Amino acid sequence: MSTLLTVCRKEILETVRERRVLISLLLGPLFGPLMVTAMINLTVSRTVTSAEETLQVPMLGAERAPNLVAYLNARGIARRDDTVVTDVDRAAELVATGEHDVVLAIDEAFGEDFGTDRAARVTLIFDRSKSRAASRVNRVRGAIDAYSQQIGSLRLLADGVDLSLLRPLVVDELDVSTPASRSALMLGVFTYLLLFATLTGGLHLAIDTTAGERERKSLEPLLTLPVTRASLLLGKMTATVCFMLASLALTLVAFTIALKQLPLEQIGMSSNFGFGTAALAFALLAPFAPLGAALMTTVASFTKTYREAQTYLTFVLLVPTLPLAFATLLNIEPEPKLMWIPSLSHHLLVTTLIKDQPLDATLVALSVVSTLLFGALLGWLAIRLYRREAILG
Amino acid sequence: MIEVHGISKSFGTVRALDGVSFAARDGAITGLLGPNGAGKSTCLRILSTVLAPATGTARVGGVDLAAAPLAARRVLGVLPHNSGLYNQLTARENIEYYGRLHGLPEEAVTSRAAALIERLDLKGVADRKAKGFSQGERTKVALARALVHDPQHLLLDEPTNGLDVMATRHLRDWLRELRGQGRCVLLSSHVMQEVEALVDDLVIIAAGRVTLTGTPAELAQRFPGLSLEEIFVRAVSGTQKSAV
Numbered sequence: 001m002s003t004l005l006t007v008c009r010k011e012i013l014e015t016v017r018e019r020r021v022l023i024s025l026l027l028g029p030l031f032g033p034l035m036v037t038a039m040i041n042l043t044v045s046r047t048v049t050s051a052e053e054t055l056q057v058p059m060l061g062a063e064r065a066p067n068l069v070a071y072l073n074a075r076g077i078a079r080r081d082d083t084v085v086t087d088v089d090r091a092a093e094l095v096a097t098g099e100h101d102v103v104l105a106i107d108e109a110f111g112e113d114f115g116t117d118r119a120a121r122v123t124l125i126f127d128r129s130k131s132r133a134a135s136r137v138n139r140v141r142g143a144i145d146a147y148s149q150q151i152g153s154l155r156l157l158a159d160g161v162d163l164s165l166l167r168p169l170v171v172d173e174l175d176v177s178t179p180a181s182r183s184a185l186m187l188g189v190f191t192y193l194l195l196f197a198t199l200t201g202g203l204h205l206a207i208d209t210t211a212g213e214r215e216r217k218s219l220e221p222l223l224t225l226p227v228t229r230a231s232l233l234l235g236k237m238t239a240t241v242c243f244m245l246a247s248l249a250l251t252l253v254a255f256t257i258a259l260k261q262l263p264l265e266q267i268g269m270s271s272n273f274g275f276g277t278a279a280l281a282f283a284l285l286a287p288f289a290p291l292g293a294a295l296m297t298t299v300a301s302f303t304k305t306y307r308e309a310q311t312y313l314t315f316v317l318l319v320p321t322l323p324l325a326f327a328t329l330l331n332i333e334p335e336p337k338l339m340w341i342p343s344l345s346h347h348l349l350v351t352t353l354i355k356d357q358p359l360d361a362t363l364v365a366l367s368v369v370s371t372l373l374f375g376a377l378l379g380w381l382a383i384r385l386y387r388r389e390a391i392l393g
Numbered sequence: 394m395i396e397v398h399g400i401s402k403s404f405g406t407v408r409a410l411d412g413v414s415f416a417a418r419d420g421a422i423t424g425l426l427g428p429n430g431a432g433k434s435t436c437l438r439i440l441s442t443v444l445a446p447a448t449g450t451a452r453v454g455g456v457d458l459a460a461a462p463l464a465a466r467r468v469l470g471v472l473p474h475n476s477g478l479y480n481q482l483t484a485r486e487n488i489e490y491y492g493r494l495h496g497l498p499e500e501a502v503t504s505r506a507a508a509l510i511e512r513l514d515l516k517g518v519a520d521r522k523a524k525g526f527s528q529g530e531r532t533k534v535a536l537a538r539a540l541v542h543d544p545q546h547l548l549l550d551e552p553t554n555g556l557d558v559m560a561t562r563h564l565r566d567w568l569r570e571l572r573g574q575g576r577c578v579l580l581s582s583h584v585m586q587e588v589e590a591l592v593d594d595l596v597i598i599a600a601g602r603v604t605l606t607g608t609p610a611e612l613a614q615r616f617p618g619l620s621l622e623e624i625f626v627r628a629v630s631g632t633q634k635s636a637v
Contacts, residue, residue, distance in 0.1 A: 006493045010482070017481040017522070217475035221538070224441040224473075225494045226466040389444055 003227045007235025011205060012242060021204045025243065028200045029250035032193030033258040040262050055136055058083040060091055061106035065114070068106070068122075068147055075143045091125045101133035102126045102140055190354065191347040194251055194285055195320045199292045201247025202240040203313060206296035209236040210391065211309040220392060233297070233386045237379065240293040248285055252278040277353060284349045284364065287371040291342055294378035295319075301385040323347065339366035342374055394419050395440065395546060395577055400449030401601075402435055409435040411601040412449070417579045417594065419545070422572050424592035425581040428629050432601040433581040434474060437550050440579070441471045453546050454577075467495070470539035474550040476531040480524040484515055484534045487523055488541055495542040502541075509537035513567070529560035536567065547571060549580040553587050565591050585625040599629040 015021055058080045062069050069079060083100070085091050091103040107113070107121040114120040122144060126137045153163055213219035222232065259273045299316055303309040323344030332338065334348040345367035352359055385391065395417040402410040410432045417423035427433050438444040440451055442462040451458045454468045478487050485506055492502035510519045513533045518526065523534065532552065539547065549568075553561045568591060571578055582588045588595075595612065597605040605612070605628040609621055616624050 002496075003494060006490070010479075010486075010490050013486075014479055014481040216477065216480070217473065218477035218479060220438070220441075220443055221471055221473045221477045221491075221535070222494075223443045224466055224469065224471040225491065226463045226496065227494050228463070392438075392443060 003231040004235040008238040011239035033254040056080040060085040064110045197251035198248045202244035205240040207309040210301040244289040291375035298382045340370045342371045396452045400446040415596045420575045421593040422578040423594040424588040427598040470544035472549040476535035478523040492541040528555040585622045597628040
């Protein structure tokens with residue numbers, strides 16, 4: 001036990017003195033929260049822009065359809081006066097160059113066709129490959145469709161037709177998502193960022209334990225000391241876990257602070273992510289640290305140099321994404337048999353937490369037990385590998 | 394006392410040691426001599442218990458390495474080929490870390506480290522990080538670290554490697570002092586002149602076998618008219634003939 005503590009303390013001291021490592025340890029946890037903040041800010045500004053702001057659309061032949069233009073104007077779509085559109089080619093050019101997202105062209109025969117049984121034509125010029133323009137195009141199209149329906153209905157009504165004949169089927173939508181559950185969609189990426197931060201926190205030490213010590217030639221004298229290799233490795237893994245937990249805690253604190261600053265309500269989300277939630281999330285994710293430490297140490301023990309270990313461990317950082325991608329694609333709900341899969345169980349539990357739904361004690365227990373069991377298994381494997389003669393390289 | 398009986402070790406198809414036997418006395422410096430790749434390092438690694446021999450036995454201070462490796466390590470101090478210091482720790486911290494891992498009580502850790510720093514003339518650099526140390530300073534710190542638990546036996550793998558003349562002289566003085574205290578010192582080298590003046594017993598090893606043993610005086614008697622270096626060259630060159 002005292003060996004374990006001696007080794008652990010020395011590893012922490014040594015790591016803290018390595019400035020490069022310390023800086024990346026402190027900055028790493030900020031990466032996730034900054035990314036999510038930027039993402040949400042962007043979404044908020046885009047959503048708000050498209051819903052409230054008056055859309056300025058260049059129009060060709062607006063004088064041919066004054067009623068349509070007035071209708072659009074009433075729906076927040078105004079004609080843009082400063083842009084002269086002479087013909088459809090010019091309009092296409094304006095869109096192609098990206099000067100405007102959408103241009104409305106009213107057919108030359110619009111006035112003549114409108115009163116008759118021929119359909120009057122309008123053309124929307126836009127670029128489908130520009131995803132940013134999609135919401136604007138949809139707004140204009142929606143408004144024109146609504147105008148078209150209104151005129152059609154009025155005509156049928158004038159002819160004495162019951163309008164309900166035209167709509168044999170009516171679809172009513174009932175959206176039961178709550179602001180908290182809508183936010184979970186976006187905040188779902190949290191779990192990965194949190195697991196990622198946990199792993200990166202221990203990356204340096206996990207490599208240093210085997211490949212690093214071997215490369216610096218300090219492993220051999222260490223192994224001539226009257227202590228078991230198991231206690232040396234456990235001491236090193238304990239230090240690794242300490243750094244991983246510190247990284248996780250820092251990330252959670254940064255997230256909590258960042259989310260408080262965001263206008264989540266504006267995009268129909270709510271965040272219950274206070275320090276209480278953060279503490280719960282820490283408790284749910286903490287068992288992942290020993291598992292990650294053992295996994296990284298095991299992988300690193302096969303490598304000869306620090307650099308080689310870094311290369312392989314980059315892939316290890318991606319391992320927890322696999323169950324997450326699976327869960328997101330299939331939209332999986334928490335259930336006991338899934339709780340045996342680490343990272344997936346963490347994702348499901350943290351998502352439940354963010355959705356503000358009650359946590360099931362059985363599911364939590366299953367997640368903790370299975371994660372710790374996997375961790376113990378990998379830890380045992382790491383110790384076995386540390387006992388090989390090949391560990392000296 | 395270090396006793397080695399018929400140890401062999403292979404790495405893949407390479408036979409690094411092939412039935413090596415010798416003994417190193419207490420109160421004497423024994424030189425394990427041989428060209429590069431002769432098996433010196435493998436032999437010292439087996440004695441320091443980081444490798445296990447395929448066949449044969451080795452005892453340090455009467456303790457069988459295979460049966461009780463931890464007990465053997467308590468009576469062994471090891472100076473590895475590269476000093477293997479922790480760069481982010483100071484000289485003192487490097488020494489104290491090993492003291493703690495040897496299970497010394499905290500007061501003993503501090504006092505032993507301080508005494509060794511004093512004796513090995515490390516005062517000027519004791520509280521500086523090992524990062525910027527010269528090769529001589531690194532070797533001194535590594536030696537202090539190997540001696541922190543006051544071991545009866547000391548294994549040194551090419552200790553003079555990379556040292557300048559003065560550092561080499563100092564190292565020799567310390568090794569003589571350790572011998573004077575009755576310790577058993579075993580060092581390896583591939584340069585005869587370097588150890589000629591230092592060792593009491595010679596074990597010459599080539600291609601994984603011991604080809605010649607004896608004190609320098611005995612060898613001079615057996616091969617009249619030849620210098621120790623010439624004897625060494627003969628002992629390692631005709632490994633197949635093994636006439637000597």
